[in-house]
Amino acid sequence: MKHVQAPNLLINGRFLGRRATGVDRFAFETIRALDQLIEMRDPLVAGLRGEIVVPEAMASIANPFRHVSLRASGKGGGVRWEQLGLPQAARGRLLLNLCNSGPLMYRRQVTVLHDAAPTRVPDSYSRSFVAWYRLMAPQIGRVSQRVITVSEFSRREISDAYRIPHAKIGVVSESGEHMLRVQADEAAVAPKLNGRPFVLAVGSLNRHKNFQLVADAARQIGDAQFDIVVVGGGDARVYGTGKDALPAFVKHLGYVSDGELAALYRRAACFVYPSRYEGFGLPPVEALALGCPVIASRLPAVQEACGDAALYTSPDNPAELAQLLQQITADAALRARLRERGRARTEELTWRATAARLIEEISPWLM
Secondary structure, eight states: OOOOOOOSEEEEOGGGGSOOOHHHHHHHHHHHHHHHHHHTTOGGGTTOOEEEEEOGGGTTSOOOOSSSEEEEOSSSOHHHIIIIIHHHHHTTSEEEEOSSOOOTTOOSEEEEOOOOHHHHSGGGSOHHHHHHHHHHHHHHHHHOSEEEESSHHHHHHHHHHHTOOGGGEEEOOOOOGGGGGSOOOHHHHGGGOOSSOEEEEEEOSSGGGOTHHHHHHHHHHOSOSSEEEEEEOOOHHHHOOGGGSOOTTEEEEESOOHHHHHHHHHHOSEEEEOOSOOSSOHHHHHHHHTTOOEEEEOOHHHHHHHGGGEEEEOTTOHHHHHHHHHHHHHOHHHHHHHHHHHHHHHHHOOHHHHHHHHHHHHGGGOO
């Protein structure tokens, strides 16, 4: 009988049962890239035997990976499973948590903390969520063998906010190249547009995402020669009514599919990202991957992510954003330069590089 070696890397698979967010996207794409490294027999992953562990309630889900196995173990779900069932499933082996949380009493683990947002912008979250993170994150920092984050900015923030030694925190980047696999749904998008040039923005009820800046900039522009197309949730306090209503050239499409979003990215004159706080800034990197120029808030993490491929604005200055919107929609040469810089930046930010760097970070504990 052929002897099969036990996995030496256990991966917290709780994210597989959730509707995908930015951190869940990071987890999925990192494991997908790791799976491909194993497929190619890259020396970096020689001897690596990975296994994703999920609650027994998720036993029926299909394994989306070829070389990273999937096992269901433990009753319950959510935080309870993560704190009780997951450590029992790990049984002393190295546990990798990719989505901000892990078991508080398990020492042989590496955890990815993406940012310090619950501490820095607590108004964007529920009180219970903020209270849990203020307890959980510092404890995770104490018990984990290594903490990983996604930018040098977040490294400083996490160290300061959660009192985790700076030297204990490693950095891996993210990528937007997964958007290249999305089939753009042009047929669904075309009837929603009127043929005018447009800039794309994502409306959000989350306060620190700061869609208010886009709304205020639109009100300053007056009779624009372009539309502002907004996807996602709408907040009446931002959109306004009566004299405070947004101009007619602001078109709200509501929620769209990934295929529709990809088509909008490809058609837009630019993408606007007005956030007040980010640990990385995945949406503008996704836009760059699809050739969409970006105007983003002048935040350290977003500047790390986008480099010289984006134009930057203050998150508190609607007049500055209004000027940039008018400039980029009128200047085809500027858009072409930004698209070229975006392509170059996309080639640097790959999920393969993320997975490779992550393996380098955790390798001392994979023995």
